[in-house]
Amino acid sequence: MSFAPTPFNAQQAQALAKKTFEIEAAAVLGLASRVGEEFSQAVALMLACRGRVVVMGMGKSGHIGRKIAATLASTGTPAMFVHPAEASHGDLGMIKAIDLVLAISNSGESQELTVILPVLSRQGVPMVAITGGAQSTLAQHARVTLNCSVAQEACPLNLAPTASTTAQLAMGDALAVALLDARGFKEEDFARSHPGGALGRKLLTHVSDVMRSGDDVPQVQPDTPFTELMREMSAKGLGASAVVDAGQRVLGIFTDGDLRRLIEKGVDLRSTRAGEVMHAGPQTVRADSLAVEAVALMEQHRITSVLVVDAEGVLCGALNTNDLMRAKVI
Incomplete structure (x- = not known):
């Protein structure tokens, strides 16, 4: 033609x-x-x-x-x-x-x-x-x-x-x-039929799906020497470590940012212990929360890591922005 x-x-x-x-x-x-x-x-x-x-x-x-x-x-x-x-x-x-x-x-x-x-x-x-x-x-x-x-x-x-x-x-x-x-x-129903899409990931992905758990979660007790705290953080690669009591309840957190600020102040860290340098009462999130809720919490408080706890405040996991990016939640 x-x-x-x-x-x-x-x-x-x-x-x-x-x-x-x-x-x-x-x-x-x-x-x-x-x-x-x-x-x-x-x-x-x-x-x-x-x-x-x-x-x-x-x-x-x-x-x-x-x-x-x-x-x-x-x-x-x-x-x-x-x-x-x-x-x-x-x-x-x-x-x-x-x-x-x-x-x-x-x-x-x-x-x-x-x-x-x-x-x-x-x-x-x-x-x-x-x-x-x-x-x-x-x-x-x-x-x-x-x-x-x-x-x-x-x-x-x-x-x-x-x-x-x-x-x-x-x-x-x-x-x-x-x-x-x-x-x-509802949005949740739409997400269930679009699990591979951005909306599906946001509405279907929970913290428990992306968090680190078990031995992958850096944690120490308050009387842990600072050198051991640093070894735990380096070994687990989260950029932070939880500080917990004998019952695994979260007392505080110590992060790379906390280390930088202490060095800038000239604090002699060799004789310190985890409980003395930790940030008490840290932000936490529940494992059954949506991953986007963890994102919102981290953005609101300008933090890059967050600890995951159960209903009694017992540590059960941790995650950072890299974990969320790998899951394509952010």
């Missing part, structure tokens, strides 16, 4: 871009005036679905459908995409009566989709349609029809699906947001 070449016109390109934005924005804004009982019915049907929301669409509507299915699934509504053409060749068996079909077609007459509509109806599968064809075959089979018609496509030829697919995507997002709210879906 060949096209007649035309000289590139930068101003024309910019004008078309602005026109595209205007047309597609108008298409999306036009949906707002149509939100009514049909939208509420669609949300209610999807909430009542005991199986999955099966999203279907051909061509560009299929691409939009895949994104809508992904958005639904990540916001608390189990969903999957099934290609209509593949459905006619066996994949229809993936759809059960407990499922709900969300069918997308601008015209409502996509052949690959309309051919399976009677089968879905006979199986008793409820259907919600997103279409610009209010009197189309798809609309006639659907229990609820969401009108996504647009006045014109952004394409200068008024042919390529542009404004229509933008409207479909916006309608899918509107459904997902309404369902998210109706389900009481």
Whole structure:
């Protein structure tokens, strides 16, 4: 296929871009005036679905459908995409009566989709349609029809699906947001379905997941000579050491910063003991706290290490900013 070449016109390109934005924005804004009982019915049907929301669409509507299915699934509504053409060749068996079909077609007459509509109806599968064809075959089979018609496509030829697919995507997002709210879906729920993302790490990673524990935690008792305190700090590489009593309860902490400040003051450290140089009553965090809470504590008090304790104040771990950076919490 060949096209007649035309000289590139930068101003024309910019004008078309602005026109595209205007047309597609108008298409999306036009949906707002149509939100009514049909939208509420669609949300209610999807909430009542005991199986999955099966999203279907051909061509560009299929691409939009895949994104809508992904958005639904990540916001608390189990969903999957099934290609209509593949459905006619066996994949229809993936759809059960407990499922709900969300069918997308601008015209409502996509052949690959309309051919399976009677089968879905006979199986008793409820259907919600997103279409610009209010009197189309798809609309006639659907229990609820969401009108996504647009006045014109952004394409200068008024042919390529542009404004229509933008409207479909916006309608899918509107459904997902309404369902998210109706389900009481929270940040924690979102994080559980996105454990590899930044939000997932922040809301799912606890101090116990990243802290040092056991022999990796530097600790001494108050009567420990200063030289042994320094050996413990050097061996464990935390940049600090806890000072604990016989019952492992935290009494204080000694850090690299404390050492630097004592040297600057000219203190003779050779005869001192840990209890004499420690910083008493240090900041601590619980093991079951979120790692981001430890980050906030460290930022607030401008410290780089923090001790981890249990409910009785007994030392059970420690961590520093390097530990949190390795866990990608910061």
